[in-house]
Amino acid sequence: MNKLEEMTxxxxxxxxxxxxxxxxxxxxxxxxxxxxxxYEELVNEILKEWKMKLKNYLFEIKYxxxxxxxxxxxxxxxxxxxxxxxxxxxxVGTPYFFPRNWVKATPKLAKKAALExxxxxxxxxxxxxxxxxxVRTYSEIYRDNLNYLYPVSKKIGxxxxxLGWKTKWEYNDYRFEWNPVWSFVFFKWQIxxxxxxxxxxxxxxxxxxxxxxxxxxxxxTKERIEQAKKDFPCVWISWKDGKExxxxxxxxxxxxxWL
Numbered sequence: 001m002n003k004l005e006e007m008t009x010x011x012x013x014x015x016x017x018x019x020x021x022x023x024x025x026x027x028x029x030x031x032x033x034x035x036x037x038x039y040e041e042l043v044n045e046i047l048k049e050w051k052m053k054l055k056n057y058l059f060e061i062k063y064x065x066x067x068x069x070x071x072x073x074x075x076x077x078x079x080x081x082x083x084x085x086x087x088x089x090x091x092v093g094t095p096y097f098f099p100r101n102w103v104k105a106t107p108k109l110a111k112k113a114a115l116e117x118x119x120x121x122x123x124x125x126x127x128x129x130x131x132x133x134x135v136r137t138y139s140e141i142y143r144d145n146l147n148y149l150y151p152v153s154k155k156i157g158x159x160x161x162x163l164g165w166k167t168k169w170e171y172n173d174y175r176f177e178w179n180p181v182w183s184f185v186f187f188k189w190q191i192x193x194x195x196x197x198x199x200x201x202x203x204x205x206x207x208x209x210x211x212x213x214x215x216x217x218x219x220x221t222k223e224r225i226e227q228a229k230k231d232f233p234c235v236w237i238s239w240k241d242g243k244e245x246x247x248x249x250x251x252x253x254x255x256x257x258w259l
Contacts, residue, residue, distance in 0.1 A: 067162030070180050070195065073208055077221055077258040083193040090153075090185055092192040094161050095178040099154040099185045110145040117141050159183040165209055172231065174209040176202040203249035207234050225250075225258055 074080060090098050103109075121135045164177030180195040197204040210232035215224035234249045251259060 064160075067160050067180075070163040070208075072212060076208075076211070077225060077254050078204070078208055078211075079197065079199065079253055079255055081195050081197045083195050086190065086192040086194065088190065089188055090190040092181060092183060092190060092194065094159040094181055094183050095164055097151070099157065099159050099183055099190070100151045101154050101157070102149040103152055105146045105148050105150060107146075109150045110142055110148075113145045113148070113150070114138055114142040117145075154185050156186055157184070159185075163205060165205065172210060172214050174206040174232075176205045179205075197253070199253050200249065203234055204253045207232065207250060207253055210234075221258065225254070 086092055092098075115138075118135070118138055118141055121133070125132050125135065159181070161178070161181040161183070163180050166175050166177060167173050168175050179201060182193040184191045207228065211224060211228040214231060215227045217224070219227070229250055236247045236249065238245045238247065
């Protein structure tokens with residue numbers, strides 16, 4: 001890492017300002033402007049960097065609060081969800097893996113990962129003798145791995161997982177992925193609130209997404225339900241004893257008042 005990379009933006013700016021203005025001039029100060037920037041250009045570059053960091057920070061805040069959007073369901077025509085409480089050893093994923101943190105590489109973590117990667121690359125060539133690929137050296141892999149982040153089990157801390165969903169074929173073709181979860185872990189113990197509806201989870205949340213995201217919020221609740229039912233019918237057909245059975249899941253997930 002060169003001197004320019006080691007210095008903070010403020011220190012870099014001060015050194016360059018001193019050199020330009022001949023304040024305590026030191027020939028080594030010229031090293032800090034090898035990019036060729038003028039003083040004004042350097043200031044603009046630093047401001048641009050700060051704006052980008054601020055933008056990323058605001059995005060992270062927005063993303064964090066999006067995890068709680070599902071709570072609007074409690075003030076809606078949908079049946080109320082009674083969260084399931086779990087207390088015990090760590091067993092509830094957030095959402096897929098157990099609670100964990102991402103940490104910077106340590107020699108121990110990088111070494112373990114390098115050995116695993118090296119073995120995988122060697123195994124690939126054994127399984128594919130007609131497609132032999134170069135196996136990197138342990139040193140190469142280890143050096144690269146020092147730049148990575150690694151997951152480690154969370155010892156103490158909270159996790160807030162929002163409703164998991166995606167779209168399939170169209171923008172409003174919703175697919176349920178996972179229930180919202182609030183989790184707290186203390187070493188090997190966990191307390192978790194799982195916001196899982198009594199009704200079929202997939203149909204409940206997919207209908208909620210259609211209602212909350214794709215209906216006209218200026219209309220009445222009744223009109224919004226009618227619009228959601230039209231655009232996202234959620235009517236499933238099954239057969240029993242040769243007879244067709246239609247099931248409208250809207251009738252199962254809405255409060256009686258709105259049926």
